[in-house]
Amino acid sequence: MSQIHLAIATDFTLAEKLLEALENSNLTFDKVSAVEIEPFGEEQNLRFGTKAVDQFELDNLDWSQFTHVLFAAPMAQAETLAKAAQAGCIILDLFGITSLIGNVPVIVPNVNNEALINLREHNIVALANPQISQLVLALQPLLDQQLHQNRLTSLLPSAYFGEEKVKELAGQTARLLNGIPFDENAERIAFDVIPANVQGEEKQLPFSRVFELQLAKVLPNLTASVTFHSVQVPVFYGVSQMVSV
Template identity: 45%
Template sequence: MNKLNIAIAAEFDLCEKIADFLQQSELNVGQLSIVEIYPFNEEQGVRFNNKAVAQIATEDVNWGDFDCVLFAGETAQATHIANAAESGCVVIDMLGVCASISGVPVVVPTVNDEQLGNLRQRNIVCLPNPQVSQIVLALASLMEHYPLNQVIISSLLPASYHSGETVTKLVGQTARLLNGIPLDEDEQRLAFDVSPHHHDFSVQLSKIFPSLNVVLHSIQVPVFYGLAQKISAFSDYAIDIDVVKSAYQQNDFIQLDEKITPVLNGEQENNEETVKLHISDLKVIENGVEFWTVADEQRFNLAFLAINLLARIFNQQS
């Protein structure tokens, strides 16, 4: 494989995690750059192979310089994706903002890799939103053995689901409220509070599981790290718990646990060998199964899966 010139376009915390997993991978990286779609603070900098990574302002970037762009931005920034793709480089849209575009595949590694054959239509491939990736990985092994007719999911979203800045806000609000200092009247309350989070992921899910009926409820919770989901999946057939456990145990991306919490998960995982989608509290219900899933949404659902997807793309081309 030729040396790859790769650009990361994401917030600082995620850029660091992507660079870490890229360094651990077997990809032959010639040069890594950061495109500052979210400007870094003066003291923030990313290192790769013990060298500082160059940071490029969006107005100065030449997308044609790169073989691949790992993009984790908002819909309003999608013009950067279009410009990069038109320049000939492969764009991995890490949050699925382009999922509704015809001809753009939505791929979760190991689940529907065959869709990568459609990549060259637009030079864009979507890794779904972390909520969707976690759902898909949790259901794919199960669906190999049992057809599902309905899935009901409650997602508990941590502060890190949004950004490192949101984590900092939660830390500050928690400290202030514990010390009896009230928040400003117009300040969104994150600490000691929950709120609904509205987003429609039906297009992303339908591109992977076209006929699956999924009901998803998303709730913002006062947790710093770790995306947790309670999943109830129903079939027309009785489900054998041992078959389900065996399917999960054979999946390299999944670890079965007796108990796991989002916070512990975020604190303990640092590299490719330990980062997993954790499944626990697995039990059979009438014509169905219930379980609890936890993943570090930045390390696993974004950084790890994006680098895994990148490797699959360029291994196909080599």
């Protein structure tokens, strides 16, 4: 059996979380490394179990030394992802930035695993957006019925929009609880809800407007009958959904 050298390509914060999740899984690897999509600080070192994780900078990186890559980076890094795939790495695109490329499978585990037959065409498999994953898992037990109209309302936490939004919510919450006003021109997210489709940052998200197209790759027969609605809520973590069928 060939050895598995896994690379985690993302920022430091998410790399730590992914390593923790891998430690708690039953998966085994011969070696795990990190690729600094955003440069790590001098004091930012990673460990996998008891072992230090080798950390590689992007400049002049030889991707062929890795067999598999967990890639979690925005659309601006699409060229980097392409280089890794061209070097022969099997890429798990966690942000789904490749989900609109023809024949790149978009997967919800245990729902459409058969789509992995096309994996080697591009060496990439895209993970479905969490809104799509949760919707599909909710509807899967009902697929033997005729579903004519499905409405989805997703309640999105600050973490869905990135760590900076989490810090912004924490700061605003602390200021308001202590009676400290903040800039009246600042967008208020603490103790408030906001339609996610009018967020200024939404255009920077690699997955913000592709729900229908991702769903078409996972459950094609339902695409035309689903209406999406997203709301940002003042919580830090955890995507919740209301599905009406």
